[in-house]
Amino acid sequence: MRRIWLLMLGAFTLGLDAYVMAGLLPAVADDLATTVSLAGQMVTVFTLAYALSAPLVAGLLSGVSPRLLLIASLGVFTLGNALTALSPSIAVLLGSRAVAGVGAGVYSALATAAASALAAKGQQGQALALVMGGMSAGTALGVPLGVLAAGHAGWRVTMWLVTGLGVIALAGLAVRLPRIPAEPQVPLRARFGALTDRRVAPVVGVSFLAAVASLGLYTYLAPVLASTGGVHENATTPYLWAWGIGGVLGSVVAGPLLDRTGKATALVTAVMAGLVLAEGSLPLLGAAAFPALVLWGASGWALQVPQQQRLLALGDGTGTGTVALALNNSALYLGSAAGSALGGLALAGGVPARTLPWAATGVAALGLVLHLLTGARSGRTARTAGSRAAGHGVE
Template sequence: MPVAVYVLGLSVFALGTSEFMLSGLLQPLARDMGVSIPQAGLLVSAFAIGMVVGAPVLAAATLRLPRRTTLVALLAVFGLGQVAGALAPSYGVLFASRVVSALACAGFWAVGAAVAVSLVPVGARARAMAVMIGGLSIANIAGVPAGAFLGQHAGWRAAFWAVAGLSALGLVGVLLLVPATASPTGEDAPRLRKELTIYRDRQVWLALVTTALNAAAVFCLFSYLAPLLTDTAGLKESWVPSVLGLFGVGALIGTTIGGRIADAHLFGTMYLGIAASTVVLALLAVTAHLAAAAVVLAVLLGVTAFMTAPALNARMFNVAGAAPTLAGATTTAAFNIGNTLGPWLGGLVIAAGWGYPAVAWLAAALAALAVGTTAVASRLHHGASRVVARSADGLADASADKAVDASAGAAALPLVQPARGE
């Protein structure tokens, strides 16, 4: 694997830490800014929505720019957004800094994913994406707990400064180790109108919906995992960070497994990962009152959910190969649509008074829908493959028939020529 791919993974570690660290900083941040916990929670939603909007917009806006230059510029803007957040004198300024950071983060994900897959053979795309997604997994294991630790001991602003430092480190790595590419010109230059034609392909939409449903299932439950562990399973609050860290360990294991098998068994990995998540979520709904079962199933959910991620990313690049930048942007947007939709739906279930186990049932239903869309995509894919194979066989048969006709003509020719000579 090229070292540049690992540099991109390091940058994603910084991006992922910033995206998720607020879950451990909401209380001190709310106290310092003089806002309620729900208002502080809107900073998480603002980041997710910024990712949804920013991925396709920035992918389109930077389509003709050199990719390394684009990555450097986006990391610089992201880092400055963290500095602005660390210095924010008011909630409004902090909110704006989160939106700007999210836009830059989305653009980096879209362009960085396209760069990662361009640096490896087609058969190693899932492994390359596993490295990038691994940066996100490690952010959940180390970055988010570290941010919470800094917030408790040095103030929440220290966590923003730390992410700004990580962003600077990633920027240097991109400058030194990601190969420079010249902007294509002439007929090879990317054209937005041409790349937008990928959205005429129903396989692209199926990949988008599957990614969004899978993310919605995972984050529907994960967003409320802490109160499920304390209020339903009966664990003490002091256990919650440890369980969240174990979820991150499971996510890293799942990403590693998925990256190794997805290139050779793309649909098999999608089926296995999403179906396993469905089963885990259903079991969690049934056994949520048992502390040991809840902890074990939370770890298993990290494994199954993130095992699917490399395959989902690789699938989008496969069906949108003519538009790699928009493929990365579409995957990023789909993931964050699910990241926004899942917690919202889970919140509706809780507000209805159905309890946290009902959230797990809802998450299982969303995952089951993702299995269904995977089945439809697989059937269309294999149906198209059979049509291509039959067409190739038809061409081969036609060529063989022509060869037979030519042979017959050649064999008959000597019989005709003597007659003409007479």
């Protein structure tokens, strides 16, 4: 598991970098003499580069050494962050965020596949949980610390911190990461076929809807708490920590639970139900929303452990597993961007902030319904495939 911890460090850096920029927008805007809204486009650029690069590069470079691609993608990500720290203008800043987003998108998809490949038999869920735990810890623990560092020493110091973590993870992988067998070359038709695969598309769709509901609503947690519980915007830090701690716990617990039970579909059902319950109860609890926030964070981050396991199983032996993972990672970031954009439009249009959790609950419920309708079918497909394999003497 030591090598997987190195993959986890890279994932932690990704989680920190992806979300810390939102907290640095005012400082960046002041430093570069631009508006907060224009500076905020660096988050959009990073997100789009992440979402588009993951499936494209993972598909085009299937058959290439995963070890080489992991090191190269983390190197591109680290270079992008160094350029961000040195950016003299908003134009350079936006370009550097695109570079970082490309590296992050490719690394994220490859890291989950590599963690599963390196794990001992029966420990794949735990390995996936470590990588997802790194992402959630980077968001929950790293972001507040990064914002704190920026407040004392400037936003560029925070970006150098992210760059330094990337260099450490890069050096560790270059020295300690063993050779990982490359998946077979995936034909162009198969790569695009994953987009319409009746087994893959519903899984990715559930991830997208969950991201809209969870990560999208998280963007507006401060105004939601202010409208439902009278929590001042300067007093939201304990609530953010509650969400983040829940996220880390959910990521860590989901893996061993999945390894012990082997029931990925059932675990997704439970997690999605937890997300619906948490977000639905948020407006009712007001300032006492800590239990809902812990459950919300745990559900949102735990979901991807069984989701990734299901996608890897669907591509077993065909070389499409990494492509499916990349699509899923893209869905997460596109869902986050869509949720944030829709929430912003709603608030700009005069919709009260207290109604956003109800809207997010509806989206999460839609994801649960989609999973229930398609999960049973995919389970029957998997059992049929297993029966056929057994009939041909395959274990």
